[in-house]
Amino acid sequence: MSSGKLENKSFMEELRSFDKGGFFELGHPLLNRVAESFIKAAGIGAIQAVSREAYFTAFEGENSSSSVGATEIPGAKKHRFPDLRGETNRKSLEAMVKNTGKESLQWGLAAGVYSGLTYGLKEARGAHDWKNSAVAGALTGVALALTSDDTTHEQVVHCAITGAAISTAANLLSGIF
Structure with a gap:
C-alpha cells in the first residue's frame, strides 16, 4: 500500500469536477x-x-395476472x-x-x-444571449425532426418552433433562478 491518503470526494464534488476537466481532449x-x-x-x-x-x-405482466379492474x-x-x-x-x-x-x-x-x-x-x-439559444434550439429541433421515421414539413416546423421556444425560455429563466 502507498503511504499517501486516498482522496475522499462527495458525489457532488465528483460531478463538479467533470465541468473543470472534461472527458475528451480533441484539440479544439x-x-x-x-x-x-x-x-x-x-x-x-x-x-x-x-x-x-x-x-x-412490468406493468403488462401485472395486468395480465389480474384481469379484474386492470x-x-x-x-x-x-x-x-x-x-x-x-x-x-x-x-x-x-x-x-x-x-x-x-x-x-x-x-x-x-x-x-x-x-x-x-x-x-x-x-x-x-x-451569449437568448438569440443564440433561439437559433440553436430551432436548428436542434429540425435535426430531431429529421431523425423521425415519417417526417413531414409540418413536423419539422413544429419541432423548430418548439426547440427555439424551450431553449429561449431556459436561457431567459437561467438568469432569474
Missing part, C-alpha cells in the same frame, strides 16, 4: 464540448429507453419499442438493443448539435 474546445454533450446525453437516452421498456413490461395507461403502446413483441428472448433483446441505440443517438444528436451551435454562435457573435 468546440469538438470537446460537442463530444462530451453527445456522450452524456446518449447515456441518459439509453437509460431512459431501457427503464421505460422495463416499466411497460387499467390501461393511455398511449402506453405508442411509446413502446415497436419491434419488441416477446416472441423469443433473442428477438426481443435484438429489438431492445436496436431501439435503445436509436434513442441514444437521438438524445446525443440533440445535445451535441445544441451545445456545438451555442458555443459556435457565442464565439462568432461575441455574446
